[in-house]
Amino acid sequence: MEAKIIILGGGPSGLSTALHLTRIAPHLTHQILILEKEHYPRFKLCAGGLVIDAEIILERLDLDVREVPHVDAQTAHFDFAGKGLKVRARKRPAFRVIRRDEFDHWLAKKAEERGIEIRQGVTVKKVIPDENGVSVETDQGEFRAEIVVGADGSNGVTRRCVFPNESVFTARVLEVITPDYSVLARRAKPDEAISNINNEIVSPRRHGDASGENAPRNDVAYFDFFPVPNNIAGYTWDFPTQIRGQPMRCWGIYDTNLLAGYKRPVLKEPLAEEMKRKGFELGDYEIKGNPIRWYNPRNKASVPRVLLVGDAVGADPLFGEGISIALGYGAIAAQEIAESFQRNEFSFRRYKRRLARSGLGQTLFARWLITHIIYLLKWKWFQILFWRMLKPIVLLVAWGFVLNWSKRNFPL
Numbered sequence: 395m396e397a398k399i400i401i402l403g404g405g406p407s408g409l410s411t412a413l414h415l416t417r418i419a420p421h422l423t424h425q426i427l428i429l430e431k432e433h434y435p436r437f438k439l440c441a442g443g444l445v446i447d448a449e450i451i452l453e454r455l456d457l458d459v460r461e462v463p464h465v466d467a468q469t470a471h472f473d474f475a476g477k478g479l480k481v482r483a484r485k486r487p488a489f490r491v492i493r494r495d496e497f498d499h500w501l502a503k504k505a506e507e508r509g510i511e512i513r514q515g516v517t518v519k520k521v522i523p524d525e526n527g528v529s530v531e532t533d534q535g536e537f538r539a540e541i542v543v544g545a546d547g548s549n550g551v552t553r554r555c556v557f558p559n560e561s562v563f564t565a566r567v568l569e570v571i572t573p574d575y576s577v578l579a580r581r582a583k584p585d586e587a588i589s590n591i592n593n594e595i596v597s598p599r600r601h602g603d604a605s606g607e608n609a610p611r612n613d614v615a616y617f618d619f620f621p622v623p624n625n626i627a628g629y630t631w632d633f634p635t636q637i638r639g640q641p642m643r644c645w646g647i648y649d650t651n652l653l654a655g656y657k658r659p660v661l662k663e664p665l666a667e668e669m670k671r672k673g674f675e676l677g678d679y680e681i682k683g684n685p686i687r688w689y690n691p692r693n694k695a696s697v698p699r700v701l702l703v704g705d706a707v708g709a710d711p712l713f714g715e716g717i718s719i720a721l722g723y724g725a726i727a728a729q730e731i732a733e734s735f736q737r738n739e740f741s742f743r744r745y746k747r748r749l750a751r752s753g754l755g756q757t758l759f760a761r762w763l764i765t766h767i768i769y770l771l772k773w774k775w776f777q778i779l780f781w782r783m784l785k786p787i788v789l790l791v792a793w794g795f796v797l798n799w800s801k802r803n804f805p806l
């Protein structure tokens with residue numbers, strides 16, 4: 395089977411590359427083939443937090459993410475041990491939360507409606523570029539393309555084939571799904587549980603120190619950086635989510651591994667501690683884990699005839715946020731590909747520079763720097779200072795470098 399462009403992986407980065415190509419080079423639409431090893435709707439371990447930049451990129455593609463089942467996190471708290479910054483956006487939620495089986499299935503259907511062919515249930519085994527094209531070996535035979543886009547995620551086979559000896563920076567991540575906070579109110583005796591009009595569940599005995607006005611709320615997303623002084627260079631999270639319409643919470647812990655040289659607790663310990671503080675027992679729920687490959691300026695992004703996008707190049711190191719980032723990589727790769735076909739030249743020499751100069755590249759570089767500051771300055775006093783006392787500076791940095799990058803220096 396032959397195609398001009400084969401995209402390996404039908405997650406957000408691969409689908410975004412295809413959707414952007416249909417936009418900026420419509421004549422290539424029927425020359426694109428996506429190979430995806432699973433069948434949609436397929437499970438993907440991810441908390442599903444979708445920041446404003448993801449929505450901006452989707453809107454530019456005439457896609458409305460509100461068609462996908464979602465819940466809104468009205469406020470995001472960035473805390474150290476339960477106290478810190480509260481962030482709200484004007485006239486919109488702090489961010490939306492989707493489930494990846496539903497989101498990726500929706501995006502794949504949109505790509506198919508726009509003429510993209512997706513072959514599901516095809517696992518890529520090997521990618522071999524040569525002077526004239528690329529051979530893709532799969533469990534269903536060999537495919538041949540003029541160029542290949544490696545969109546196969548953090549552990550992808552494309553990167554391992556084209557950069558077999560590259561050093562890889564990965565974060566450890568665990569995730570757990572529980573019922574939402576109303577379950578605590580139902581479990582507590584009626585005189586202990588008061589659900590007030592702000593959707594706040596007050597259940598003092600079960601919340602430990604997170605009680606009274608600190609009681610957790612169903613419409614809030616919590617990030618807590620209390621594990622950093624114990625050499626977990628990351629945070630715990632606790633988001634609202636939904637599964638088949640049922641309100642739930644998605645919890646997890648993210649560790650960049652930047653402090654891997656120090657003595658660290660078992661990764662699930664701080665997560666168990668945070669859940670206990672809010673009335674949940676980690677042991678009652680199933681834990682799932684997956685690495686995230688994160689962006690480092692040294693990460694390689696292309697060889698002649700093969701481009702990498704999404705986690706295959708690197709997600710945000712600061713939070714492990716990768717959906718908006720994956721959509722952004724797709725836009726830039728599509729531009730690079732469209733120009734390469736115009737010139738009939740496929741070295742992709744300029745791709746990394748194009749990435750670095752884009753709003754995406756700038757935010758990734760800024761986040762990489764900030765990651766090294768806030769996680770390497772791991773002392774408790776610094777974490778308290780940063781998350782509890784430097785609010786204007788933190789908000790300025792977040793506004794200038796972490797969010798709204800898709801509005802700057804960006805194709806389309």
Ligand SMILES: Cc1cc2nc3c(=O)[nH]c(=O)nc-3n(C[C@H](O)[C@H](O)[C@H](O)COP(=O)(O)OP(=O)(O)OC[C@H]3O[C@@H](n4cnc5c(N)ncnc54)[C@H](O)[C@@H]3O)c2cc1C
Nearest residue numbers: 403405406407431440441442443518546547704705716717
């Ligand atoms: C626990 C956890 C929580 C997260 N939470 C968030 C969050 O809240 N918000 C956020 O923005 N990001 C989050 N992320 C990161 C986010 O999930 C990734 O950054 C994002 O999915 C990257 O998209 P991608 O398209 O590059 O890769 P993926 O989404 O991994 O897609 C890769 C695709 O390639 C397919 N594939 C892989 N190998 C092959 C093969 N050999 N042959 C064919 N197909 C193949 C896979 O089936 C998959 O469909 C989280 C990650 C984890 C692990």
